Amino acid sequence: MSATDRNLSAAHAEVKAEITRTDTKTALLLAFVGAVLAGTWAVARDLPLNVPAIVAGGVGLALLVGAAGLLLRSVRPNLSGRHGFPLWATLTAEEISTAVSSDLAADIAGLSRLAVVKFTCLRRAVDLTLTGGALLVLAAVLALGGAA
Numbered sequence: 001m002s003a004t005d006r007n008l009s010a011a012h013a014e015v016k017a018e019i020t021r022t023d024t025k026t027a028l029l030l031a032f033v034g035a036v037l038a039g040t041w042a043v044a045r046d047l048p049l050n051v052p053a054i055v056a057g058g059v060g061l062a063l064l065v066g067a068a069g070l071l072l073r074s075v076r077p078n079l080s081g082r083h084g085f086p087l088w089a090t091l092t093a094e095e096i097s098t099a100v101s102s103d104l105a106a107d108i109a110g111l112s113r114l115a116v117v118k119f120t121c122l123r124r125a126v127d128l129t130l131t132g133g134a135l136l137v138l139a140a141v142l143a144l145g146g147a148a
Helices: 003-044 049-073 091-104 104-146
Strands: none
Touching: 003 049, 003 104, 049 104
């Protein structure tokens, strides 16, 4: 195996590992957002809410739902067939060998673009989660007499 082939294999493995790390982070954040939404519902229905608390809490919840949507978009399976399993399912064994040996650089490029999209969705979801959480804290302060 030449140095170029080793470098391509290492780059391919690195990109796949980054996608895996991003998907793991996304799953953890999605579970956290779901828990915050459920917890907020459980707490909010027992509190006497005033209008400022309802507005702040409503916007916070909307941002959390938006974050959940971005997270789901990030982990949505890519079935376009450009690389990976969907493409391989359409090829013969010989065509797979040829595609893997000759298109490793193209696969790295495609996976890298996929990783950037996933990372961007995750980053935006984290920003929305932080903002939504801050608004929920504000709503709790307003509901418990902070606006009085």
